[in-house]
Structures are given as structure tokens and as C-alpha cells.
Amino acid sequence: xxxxxxxxxxxxxxxxxxxxxxxxxxxxxxxxxxxxxxxxxxxxxxxxxxxxxxxxxxxxxxxxxxxxxxxxxxxxxxxxxxxxxxxxxxxxxxxxxxxxxxxxxxxxxxxxxxxxxxxxxxxxxxxxxxxxxxxxxxxxxxxxxxxxxxxxxxxxxxxxxxxxxxxxxxxxxxxxxxxxxxxxxxxxxxxxxxxxxxxxxxxxxxxxxxxxxxxxxxxxxxxxxxxxxxxxxxxxxxxxxxxxxxxxxxxxxxxxxxxxxxxxxxxxxxxxxxxxxxxxxxxxxxxxxxxxxxxxxxxxxxxxxxxxxxxxxxxxxxxxxxxxxxxxxxxxxxxxxxxxxxxxxxxxxxxxxxxxxxxxxxxxxxxxxxxxxxxxxxxxxxxxxxxxxxxxxxxxxxxxxxxxxxxxxxxxxxxxxxxxxxxxxxxxxxxxxxxxxxxx
Ligand SMILES: [Zn+2]
Numbered sequence: 001x002x003x004x005x006x007x008x009x010x011x012x013x014x015x016x017x018x019x020x021x022x023x024x025x026x027x028x029x030x031x032x033x034x035x036x037x038x039x040x041x042x043x044x045x046x047x048x049x050x051x052x053x054x055x056x057x058x059x060x061x062x063x064x065x066x067x068x069x070x071x072x073x074x075x076x077x078x079x080x081x082x083x084x085x086x087x088x089x090x091x092x093x094x095x096x097x098x099x100x101x102x103x104x105x106x107x108x109x110x111x112x113x114x115x116x117x118x119x120x121x122x123x124x125x126x127x128x129x130x131x132x133x134x135x136x137x138x139x140x141x142x143x144x145x146x147x148x149x150x151x152x153x154x155x156x157x158x159x160x161x162x163x164x165x166x167x168x169x170x171x172x173x174x175x176x177x178x179x180x181x182x183x184x185x186x187x188x189x190x191x192x193x194x195x196x197x198x199x200x201x202x203x204x205x206x207x208x209x210x211x212x213x214x215x216x217x218x219x220x221x222x223x224x225x226x227x228x229x230x231x232x233x234x235x236x237x238x239x240x241x242x243x244x245x246x247x248x249x250x251x252x253x254x255x256x257x258x259x260x261x262x263x264x265x266x267x268x269x270x271x272x273x274x275x276x277x278x279x280x281x282x283x284x285x286x287x288x289x290x291x292x293x294x295x296x297x298x299x300x301x302x303x304x305x306x307x308x309x310x311x312x313x314x315x316x317x318x319x320x321x322x323x324x325x326x327x328x329x330x331x332x333x334x335x336x337x338x339x340x341x342x343x344x345x346x347x348x349x350x351x352x353x354x355x356x357x358x359x360x361x362x363x364x365x366x367x368x369x370x371x372x373x374x375x376x377x378x379x380x381x382x383x384x385x386x387x388x389x390x391x392x393x394x395x396x397x398x399x400x401x402x403x404x405x406x407x408x409x410x411x412x413x414x415x416x417x418x419x420x421x422x423x424x425x426x427x428x429x430x431x432x433x434x435x436x437x438x439x440x
Contacts, residue, residue, distance in 0.1 A: 098167025174208030
């Protein structure tokens with residue numbers, strides 16, 4: 001649905017691809033060297049399952065009305081669907097599902113490049129905050145921005161994400177920390193999801209930090225979240241998840257539990273920013289709350305992993321955040337061995353400005369020591385599970401949204417092995433070509 005008010009400049013409008021249009025006759029992709037379908041599992045992949053890409057050599061995909069109808073042998077499908085109105089010849093290249101980014105703080109105002117040199121000199125979060133920077137400086141700018149301004153800034157980032165092959169993403173609020181501002185961000189996310197190809201799943205992160213007017217009174221801020229903001233979010237927005245940062249100086253396990261219990265009553269599924277800076281019980285709480293995901297997990301305990309495994313909670317690892325904040329990398333090998341399904345995401349935010357899931361896949365391989373197959377699983381089907389969309393996206397299977405990426409390589413092993421160059425040549429979302437870099 002189009003909103004009545006103007007939300008993008010004409011130049012930005014012109015740069016957006018057309019709204020998805022169903023073409024009579026469907027879309028046929030032929031001659032893929034290999035298709036990593038990720039088909040065959042209903043639950044998030046764990047352990048050895050993360051290495052199974054369910055490959056189809058010399059494959060083809062036929063899609064109609066935005067959905068995948070059939071995936072199989074290229075010569076067979078070429079004969080069967082010869083009347084397709086759009087035919088894409090992959091010329092032996094590798095095809096993967098559209099990337100699913102399960103953790104972004106997409107909507108914010110301004111940028112924080114001025115903090116970089118402080119960070120490089122080893123300044124702590126607290127020192128950066130004392131110099132007028134950090135999360136709360138983004139809160140001040142985001143509170144002052146209009147919905148249109150927020151949409152304009154986020155649109156540019158979404159174009160970057162799409163160019164790199166992301167077709168679905170989670171997007172969190174959390175840079176206003178007051179009722180009107182959080183509703184403004186969630187409205188911006190909904191509008192953005194309608195106006196460009198990447199499908200966005202909104203998450204309410206009112207408990208991202210204690211706002212300045214509640215300094216030293218985190219319990220009182222939780223009261224406001226529980227008694228007022230959650231109700232407004234549940235009634236007036238499409239938010240699907242409620243997230244909270246459990247960390248010293250942010251919110252305690254007890255405060256987060258109070259918030260998430262109320263969120264569940266209102267139909268929002270919990271997520272937790274857990275164990276990023278210290279081991280503080282975030283993963284244990286995520287398991288106890290049956291959260292969809294626990295994210296970061298740099299300092300996760302064995303007990304935390306056990307709780308997540310029992311609850312079916314997905315571990316969302318964010319290696320770009322470790323890189324940009326000069327923190328240790330999460331121990332992905334230990335988490336996979338423990339039987340907890342792993343997904344990866346960008347954590348796109350003003351302190352970790354990365355739009356590319358391909359770059360995150362490379363970090364997962366080179367820094368988290370995941371194999372390329374595990375990293376692709378983590379960036380597609382497991383990421384879809386982490387945001388509750390595994391029935392719609394994350395794999396190339398009949399009935400799912402026709403979301404896939406043709407990569408500029410004929411070798412599967414080049415994914416994650418190579419980095420620093422965008423290999424997404426062609427991006428298809430819901431059966432429509434939304435990026436075509438082969439024509440350039
Ligand atoms: Zn985050």
C-alpha cells in the first residue's frame with residue numbers, strides 16, 4: 001500500500017526499481033552451475049546439517065506470481081517452461097537464496113565517523129559517551145529527525161544491501177527511546193518495506209539503552225516500556241519481535257525478563273542482545289523466554305548454550321560488530337558443536353556501518369572459522385528462522401518466495417573465500433529482477 005505523503009525525493013524515487021509486477025508466463029532461470037537450494041529441513045540447521053546445501057548441479061528455477069514453482073535439472077525445466085516471459089541464463093554461475101539479514105538497526109539519523117579515531121586509540125564505550133558520542137548521540141539526532149528524513153537516510157542503506165544480494169532483513173527500532181519516537185521509527189520501517197524490494201521485519205527495541213531522562217532509573221524506564229510503550233507498539237505497529245540489550249550499564253536479566261514476559265502476553269516474540277561485552281546471563285534468559293534468537297554471544301556460557309539448544313533459540317553472530325568495536329569474535333565452532341543453530345547478520349548501525357551480507361559471510365569464514373557452506377546456511381535459511389520467516393524465505397524450494405542471487409563465480413567454494421568485491425550479479429526478489437549488474 002502506498003502512503004499518501006511524499007517520503008522520498010524525486011531523485012531517490014527514480015533510483016528505486018519498479019514495484020514488483022507479476023509477469024504473465026513467469027520467470028525461468030537456466031544453466032546454473034550449481035544451485036544451493038538449502039532445501040530439506042523444517043527446523044533451523046544445527047551441527048553437521050549446516051554443511052548441507054542441498055545442491056542441484058546444472059540447475060534451473062521456475063517461478064510464477066512471485067513464488068517458486070519448480071527447481072530441478074536445467075534441460076528438463078527449459079523444455080517444460082519454454083513459454084516463460086523472462087528467461088535468465090546463469091551461464092554456469094552459482095545461485096544461492098537471497099541473503100536474509102537477521103539483525104539490523106537500519107533506521108537512524110546521522111553518522112558517527114568522528115568517534116572512529118577515539119575507538120582506534122582504545123577509548124571505551126563510556127569514554128566515547130563522555131565525549132558526546134555513542135548510542136545516545138544517535139538517539140538525540142533520531143529524535144530530532146522527521147519520519148521522512150529517517151526514510152530517506154535508510155533508503156540509501158537499503159539500496160546498498162540490495163546490490164549485495166540481501167532480499168529480506170530484520171530492522172529494529174531503538175534510537176528514540178520514547179513512545180512517539182519509537183512509533184515513528186517503526187512506521188518508517190513499515191513504509192520502507194512497502195516502497196522498495198527488500199522485505200523488512202520490524203522489531204521493537206525500546207530497551208536498547210536507558211534514555212538520558214531516566215539516567216540511574218532503569219527500573220522506572222522498564223515500567224514505562226511495560227505499562228505504556230509495549231501496548232502502543234502491539235496495537236499500532238507491525239512489530240513482530242521485542243528485543244532487549246542485557247548488559248551491565250544497560251538492562252539486567254530481571255529487568256529484561258519483566259519486559260519480555262509482558263511482550264509475550266501481547267504477542268511479540270522475544271529476542272535478546274546477549275553476552276556481547278560480558279557474560280551476564282543473556283543467553284540463559286533467551287532460552288528461558290524461548291526467544292527466536294540470542295544475538296552477539298561473544299561471552300556466552302555453556303549453560304547459556306544449553307538453554308538455547310533446549311528452547312530452539314537461534315544464535316545470531318555479528319562478526320562485523322566485533323571488527324568495528326575491536327571486540328573478540330564469538331566462538332562459532334563451540335556454538336555449532338554444542339548443537340545450537342547459527343545465523344549471521346550485519347548489525348548495521350552507526351557504530352558498525354556495514355550493508356553487505358557477502359562481507360559478513362567472509363568474516364564468518366575467516367574470523368569465526370565457519371566453513372563456506374556453514375556460512376551460507378547461516379546467512380540464508382538459519383537467518384530466516386531467526387526472524388520467523390523460514391516458511392517464506394531462506395531457501396530455494398517450491399512454494400517459497402522466488403528470492404535468489406546469481407553470483408559472478410562458477411565455484412561454490414569462492415563464497416566467503418574471496419572478499420571485498422561484490423559478486424552479486426543478478427538479484428531476484430519475489431520473481432522480479434531487482435538488481436542486474438550484468439547489463440552494465
Ligand atoms: Zn544490535
